[in-house]
Amino acid sequence: MALAAPLAASSGFVPDRPDLGHRAEGRDLADPAFFESSLDPTAPRLLPPAAYRALAFAELEDDAVWTRAWLAIGLAAEIPSPGDLLPFTAGHHGLHVQRDEAGGLIGRFNKAQHGGCRAVPLQCRTGTKTRCSFTACGYSRDGTVLPAGRDGLSPAMHQYLGLRPERLLPVAVRAWGPLVRINLDSEAEPPEAAPRGLAALANETRRAEFAANWKLAAQALAEGTPRAEGPHSLDLTGRLATGEAAAITLHFPNLVLIASGSETCAIMLQPTALGQTLLRIGLLGPEGAATSNLEASDLEVSWAAWRAEIAARLAPAVAVQAALGVLASPPAADAAGLWLQQRIAERVGARPVPTQTQPLYATAQGRDC
Known part of the structure; x- marks a missing residue:
């Protein structure tokens, strides 16, 4: 029997596999041709509907945008005291920024990226952030700022930090004027200059x-x-x-x-x-x-x-x-929409191409046992 087409790779209960491609609605969403008709400056149009409703495109954005750009997540004034914690989920990645004892900012990935579940549950794999009472993960909705208490970490804060927060994967963080910006790449170049005053x-x-x-x-x-x-x-x-x-x-x-x-x-x-x-x-x-x-x-x-x-x-x-389901063709995009689509297309085109497609592990079934 022939193997299923890569179309199914980014839908349902399957972890994102960039090496299998990002396909939906009969198209390769990472192909430059997917963006081409929407980037004509003389007649800019919105991207095809799959860009706004397909989980495969959200996976592509996670790979090309949310993990490779400086993101604004809140105000520095929201976490004024040592220990205060500001959560933010970037794409499928649960993160937080915490005020340290010296008044600086520390960015980290959360303790559990998939809620500590044995596998990401199907209901958490639909492109919708889930309200989860168990933990803070990359598939759950963020809570509000967590202030540090007199008696140490609250149970809610422990869900982000675990027992050894110094061992968590670091995230680049900058105070950007009154705002806080982060980049999942801990060695990323600094963002552009912040507005003054x-x-x-x-x-x-x-x-x-x-x-x-x-x-x-x-x-x-x-x-x-x-x-x-x-x-x-x-x-x-x-x-x-x-x-x-x-x-x-x-x-x-x-x-x-x-x-x-x-x-x-x-x-x-x-x-x-x-x-x-x-x-x-x-x-x-x-x-x-x-x-x-x-x-x-x-x-x-x-x-x-x-x-x-x-x-x-x-x-x-x-x-x-x-109206996405009934539009005969994508409507016009304005100047901001065209600029944004151009940047996304550039990021998609600049992604590192996976060269190793061998699975990291093999099941008994995969070994013909």
Whole structure:
């Protein structure tokens, strides 16, 4: 009997195998031809629907994007004290950043990447992050910041750190202005320079979740007219729903900064399902405009205004995600969408190609026993 085609390699209860390829809906998702029709600057279009609904493409992004780029995960002000811990799941990898005794930041992989299960359960292998009460892993949803307690580690924090956190695999971490950015490559080159003169207006991030793939969400949040382009960022100008002028920057892959007046809204994107994106939202302002100088009521007004702006921007993305099954052809992409798709295509093309395809172990059945 002929072996099954590689189409099944990235679906169902099968660990990701880049050497087997990333295929879905009859196409090789890593083939440059998959991206070609969407990267024409004269008539840019969104990627084919598989890019927004196929687990195989999420696996490809894990291999090409989430494990090879600087990711924004939160505010440094969220973990002010030694021992405080900020969790973030990057693709299929559970990570955390912790404040050390000297005031610096330490990044690590979590204790268990698959929940300590004998194998990743089928319900955790669908592209949807699972609410798991057992442990923090690469297939579960992140909790909120864990503050250090007077009596040492809490049981919840132990799920991230284990008994010997110094033995956990390190993650590169940088304080990037008021934000925290990480890279799974502990020896990665530093990220681009952070914007100057910004500080956190509130020592917290708030969360909102929308039914749209992270790429659609990023494009919608960064809607505007391109002004300047860097190796890892795109500057745009635009207007808020209220008509006010705004300066927008999309930092690849998951950070959008929208500045208007004296405030900047920092939006960090995190996929929680194939068609769902969690936003971690922070409020930034000029250095010196500390939280203590602002009335709580003023902050709440700002939070409400930015939440309304984000919802208005993301409404078209949610509509496109819902219509993927009935669209005759991919709709047009705007400047931010084209730029983002170009960067993803570049990352996919630059991935190291596996040269060793021999399994690391063989079952008795595989040895013809």
